[in-house]
Amino acid sequence: MKKIIISPWSKLLRTPGKPNPKNPPLVWWKEVVNLLKQKDIYIIQIGINGEEPIGANEIQFNLSLQGLKELTKKCDTFISVDNFFPHLTNLVGKPGIVVWAKSSPKIYGYPTNINLLKDEKYLRTDQFGTWEECNYDLNAFVEPQVVVNSVLNIFEK
Amino acid sequence: MDNFTVCAEISTKDRYFTTLSLCIQGIILQTRPPNELIIYDDGEQKDLREVPLYNKLFHMLDRKGIKWEVRFGLRRGQIFNHQNMLDTCKSTFIWRIDDDCVPEPTCLENLLSSMKDDVGAVGGCVLFPDMVLSPPHFPLIDLEDIRFNSGNIQWFLFEGEKEVSQLYSTFLFRVKAGRDSGGYCMELSPCGHREESIFSHKIKRIGWKLIVNPKAVTWHYAEPTGGIRTYSKHPDYWANDEQIFQRKLSEWGVKMNQYKFIILDCGLGDTLMFLNILPEIKNKYGKDHKIVLAVCFPEVFQDEKDVTLISIAEAKMICANSSMDFDSFNVYKWAIGHGHSAHLIEAFRKLYL
Numbered sequence: 001m002k003k004i005i006i007s008p009w010s011k012l013l014r015t016p017g018k019p020n021p022k023n024p025p026l027v028w029w030k031e032v033v034n035l036l037k038q039k040d041i042y043i044i045q046i047g048i049n050g051e052e053p054i055g056a057n058e059i060q061f062n063l064s065l066q067g068l069k070e071l072t073k074k075c076d077t078f079i080s081v082d083n084f085f086p087h088l089t090n091l092v093g094k095p096g097i098v099v100w101a102k103s104s105p106k107i108y109g110y111p112t113n114i115n116l117l118k119d120e121k122y123l124r125t126d127q128f129g130t131w132e133e134c135n136y137d138l139n140a141f142v143e144p145q146v147v148v149n150s151v152l153n154i155f156e157k
Numbered sequence: 158m159d160n161f162t163v164c165a166e167i168s169t170k171d172r173y174f175t176t177l178s179l180c181i182q183g184i185i186l187q188t189r190p191p192n193e194l195i196i197y198d199d200g201e202q203k204d205l206r207e208v209p210l211y212n213k214l215f216h217m218l219d220r221k222g223i224k225w226e227v228r229f230g231l232r233r234g235q236i237f238n239h240q241n242m243l244d245t246c247k248s249t250f251i252w253r254i255d256d257d258c259v260p261e262p263t264c265l266e267n268l269l270s271s272m273k274d275d276v277g278a279v280g281g282c283v284l285f286p287d288m289v290l291s292p293p294h295f296p297l298i299d300l301e302d303i304r305f306n307s308g309n310i311q312w313f314l315f316e317g318e319k320e321v322s323q324l325y326s327t328f329l330f331r332v333k334a335g336r337d338s339g340g341y342c343m344e345l346s347p348c349g350h351r352e353e354s355i356f357s358h359k360i361k362r363i364g365w366k367l368i369v370n371p372k373a374v375t376w377h378y379a380e381p382t383g384g385i386r387t388y389s390k391h392p393d394y395w396a397n398d399e400q401i402f403q404r405k406l407s408e409w410g411v412k413m414n415q416y417k418f419i420i421l422d423c424g425l426g427d428t429l430m431f432l433n434i435l436p437e438i439k440n441k442y443g444k445d446h447k448i449v450l451a452v453c454f455p456e457v458f459q460d461e462k463d464v465t466l467i468s469i470a471e472a473k474m475i476c477a478n479s480s481m482d483f484d485s486f487n488v489y490k491w492a493i494g495h496g497h498s499a500h501l502i503e504a505f506r507k508l509y510l
Contacts, residue, residue: 011424064456065456065457066456066459083426084424084425084426084429086426087425087426087429087430088429090429090433091429091432091433106499106500107498107499107500107501108426108430108500108501127498128489128492128493128497129493
């Protein structure tokens with residue numbers, strides 16, 4: 001059985017209740033997970049205590065960096081939003097899928113990954129500004145099926 | 158150590174009604190009081206006996222058996238006062254205290270406990286009431302590092318005595334050692350920036366040890382008016398004194414250590430991104446520089462050799478005590494300021510390589 005890690009959430013913003021524009025909604029993630037499970041893929045969610053579970057087979061919260069590296073090596077690939085995790089997997093040498101919305105993969109991504117950016121028109125103009133000032137846009141994310149197809153493409157290679 | 162005497166010395170300017178009285182009170186309440194207190198007044202030069210607060214303080218000095226004297230200074234800066242004290246002192250030791258410092262009651266007793274036969278001067282911890290720090294992770298003892306970190310271990314609380322290469326602010330010293338060293342550097346400006354570093358290191362250079370005893374605590378109230386702050390509008394004074402200090406270091410054959418200083422006051426992802434260029438930084442600077450990384454996530458660098466990790470708070474302190482601008486190390490500000498539109502790793506590369 002193939003194993004993938006999902007790092008679904010970027011950190012909370014300082015403004016209480018304001019969603020991080022990097023994060024797809026929970027329902028979006030649940031659909032991704034359901035579709036992956038239908039393909040008999042084992043899913044491990046990583047993050048920190050208090051983050052919303054997305055229905056993965058396993059949750060590994062609060063792992064150390066070393067623990068995350070070891071877990072990454074044991075898994076076949078990963079799915080992540082634009083947070084710290086793609087930078088860690090880049091150092092480990094594990095390619096995966098990054099779901100982008102308003103930040104540019106040309107500035108923050110790696111060509112070794114499949115960078116799923118729906119459209120450049122959603123990118124924020126101030127790529128180095130703070131996220132507090134950026135509006136959330138649900139339309140900026142690709143469809144869940146696009147993510148699943150990308151996973152399958154990786155497995156077929 | 159028998160039959161010795163201690164003369165406390167305060168050089169003051171325009172701090173009658175801010176911190177000077179607190180300093181004198183701190184001296185009065187010592188568990189081992191000095192034999193004498195001499196105050197050099199470079200300010201208004203009032204007859205303080207006619208000021209009720211000081212009238213009471215002088216009576217307290219009398220009650221404690223501490224002889225006291227107020228000398229009107231030449232108003233040419235503290236060095237002239239310190240040198241006059243050294244020239245005229247009849248005591249074994251001089252305990253010099255800044256006029257915005259308040260010694261703990263056991264301060265002098267602890268300074269004296271470290272004054273062994275081969276010791277020329279003893280300093281203690283000089284702490285800010287609003288910021289008591291544990292010792293940092295960078296070297297503070299050697300003059301070779303002073304350009305980078307100001308070299309003041311006395312700003313921190315730590316355990317056990319340390320032998321150092323220079324002393325700062327307030328300390329106790331052997332009059333003979335001070336005189337044999339040649340005394341104070343009279344070339345310095347009225348603000349006397351670095352005067353205590355130069356003077357104390359000269360004592361070391363003639364063979365005496367310099368010690369810091371952390372049990373001897375003095376609180377630095379850092380009064381923003383009066384004292385050497387009078388000269389805040391004269392950056393040329395500070396620059397002149399720094400130039401003289403650097404010249405002295407050169408004359409003494411002190412070769413400054415070179416530092417590659419990097420501040421990663423950023424998120425975990427950015428810190429991991431920076432790791433991509435660390436090998437290039439080591440390759441370029443590693444041979445003749447100490448690489449110092451100020452980081453929020455030290456665990457990222459746990460396998461890295463040949464780098465010194467410090468905290469962001471330590472980096473802020475280093476910047477505050479040097480000409481470095483903390484914000485100039487912010488890769489995001491750099492990217493915005495330079496109209497950068499390429500990868501962030503490239504921004505790190507341009508900022509640090």
